[in-house]
Amino acid sequence: MLLECIICRKEKDDLSDEHVIPDALGGYYHIHTVCKKCNSKLGSYVDTKLVNHLFSTFQRYSTGLKGKSGTIPNPFSGTHTLKDDEEQKVRLEKDENGVFVPYLIMGSPDVTKENDKTTITIKIDARDKNKLPSIIKKIAKRNNFNVEDIQIDTDLDKYSHKFRPEVIIKTSVDLDEFKIGLLKIAYEFAVDSIPEYYNDEKAILISKDLENCKITTNDLFIGSGFDKDMFNAFKFILDISSNKHYLILCHTKKLGLICMIYLSNTFSIGVKLSTNEYLNENFIFGINDIENKNFEKLDINQIHERIYSPMKLRYGYLFQTEDECQKFKKIEQSNDFEFYKDTNGNQPLYDKDGNAVYSDINEKLEVLDNVSILDFDSKDLISEVNFEDEELYIKIKPDNILLRVVVVRSEQYYIGSI
Ligand SMILES: [Zn+2]
Structure with a gap:
């Protein structure tokens, strides 16, 4: 059967299972109105902007959310330096208690020659002490020394040990590009919940942007993307301190149809979807419960029934x-x-x-x-x-x-x- 894909708007016979909220972020909201090609493009160029965002890796790390590869991301992956010694490279590795501990990466040996004596200084992680003989062997080979000629000075007192050294982590935070991932969520939630919205003038522009994986439509967003306060108006209804994702579709006089998105402890944004009116007084809430692995959609009356006892x-x-x-x-x-x-x-x-x-x-x-x-x-x-x-x-x-x-x-x- 040929059905129109809501992204490329072409008739397709391969509509597939699309996660509105990426599954790596614990999303359980599925739609089946996106063709295979668009689905995989969105996965590679749109969802990744959210999934691999620094803030998402922190959140996934703290909640233990595994990605597609089945591993929990290390938000501190890569090579860093020590504050006391900026030449010294370290990696941050988790110990058996899940605590990040710096691991000293051995740099090139420091070689000084004085008369007929050569001094080679190396710095290794204390945990690599037992690897020292093989490390010395390698250095000897590289410098054409006989291992027997090497005098080893590994006085234990010279081991410097520092508890909790300060590590400098240089990283970058995307403050803009992730928004396309939120735009996708807003658009798919709106089309899935308000079928007439699909033919809206602005919906057509948004789907084009999503198809090209690039935002060209102006004036789409409300807030920076990290502004939790905009959810204060819903504090009786939603618990933004919980580990849940919330989507809200509503109509406001000033801004028209908007979708508000709150992804647990990471992103919060408003997306202006249309100046046309679709919902009257109603609201549509999407509640994605990561712990109970489900997603449900409720209108304002159903929300009322949930948060209040029967009259x-x-x-x-x-x-x-x-x-x-x-x-x-x-x-x-x-x-x-x-x-x-x-x-x-x-x-x-x-x-x-x-x-x-x-x-x-x-x-x-x-x-x-x-x-x-x-x-x-x-x-x-x-x-x-x-x-x-x-x-x-x-x-x-x-x-x-x-x-x-x-x-x-x-x-x-x-x-x-x-
Ligand atoms: Zn498509």
């Missing part, structure tokens, strides 16, 4: 007589007590004669605008509404008695971020 309604009643009140209290204590609900789980509101006025109480709650939030500082959602404008009753079981309701208090308690 509990409490009613304030109006009783005509003290007797009625006492009678109700008794029923409320009984085991059979229950609010009447229809077969769909709706809780109707009635007039005093028992005719249903609203098929469900939420219909009434939705039209009221006199909701008062009781505690704005609390993360919990607790509000009250008055039914002053209408005489309404709810039915209670077991005897189908009608009770006049004057106040409804709705309670939803904050459970925690996701």
Whole structure:
């Protein structure tokens, strides 16, 4: 079957498994709308910008995320120098406890000649002490000496030993090119979540850039790429201190359709995807859980259901007589007590004669605008509404008695971020 690849926009019969978030970064979000050729190009020229970024290697090292080769990257790979002796080259190697320890790389021997005496000085790592005889043999051969003529002066006191020497690491950090990797994530997430977006004018430009592995479209990004603060607005919803990746699609009046990306402890950016409106008030969240190895997509209502307990309604009643009140209290204590609900789980509101006025109480709650939030500082959602404008009753079981309701208090308690 021929289907259009969302990157080259050509009809292809080899659409393949594309990781929206690179798997070396613990991504579990797969789409099957990218052809093989584009998939492999993105892997080589776009995803690598993120995967091999210095900050990613630190993060992968600290979380033990293995790459395609099955190894955890060493963010300190390469040759460095000692602060005390900038001529001295060292490598940083992990010891058995996973601690980085400098390993002294033997440089060229220092040869000085005085009369008929030649002094050769070498510096080796203390751990290479037992290799000394073979090292001496090699030096002797290279300098045409007999090993027997060599006087070895390896007084242990002359071994200098320094605990935790300072190592100078010169490295470079890409501050710009990695952004194409984030642009790819934003574009693929948007096309996968909002099918109409695929034909957006800007989406076409972005896919061209991704196909050519080079950004030419202007004004795409919000923030430097490392600006965690832009996620403060979502702190009740997302836990950016966790080891998760988050993607958010939303529409803002000023910037249009944007995708916000937070890759655990490394990158955070906003991508301006379009000035057209697609989502109305909705948000689409993508949550990539590295520990549980899954990715899920939730809209704002599903997020709400996750972070708050189910809504509990409490009613304030109006009783005509003290007797009625006492009678109700008794029923409320009984085991059979229950609010009447229809077969769909709706809780109707009635007039005093028992005719249903609203098929469900939420219909009434939705039209009221006199909701008062009781505690704005609390993360919990607790509000009250008055039914002053209408005489309404709810039915209670077991005897189908009608009770006049004057106040409804709705309670939803904050459970925690996701
Ligand atoms: Zn393609």
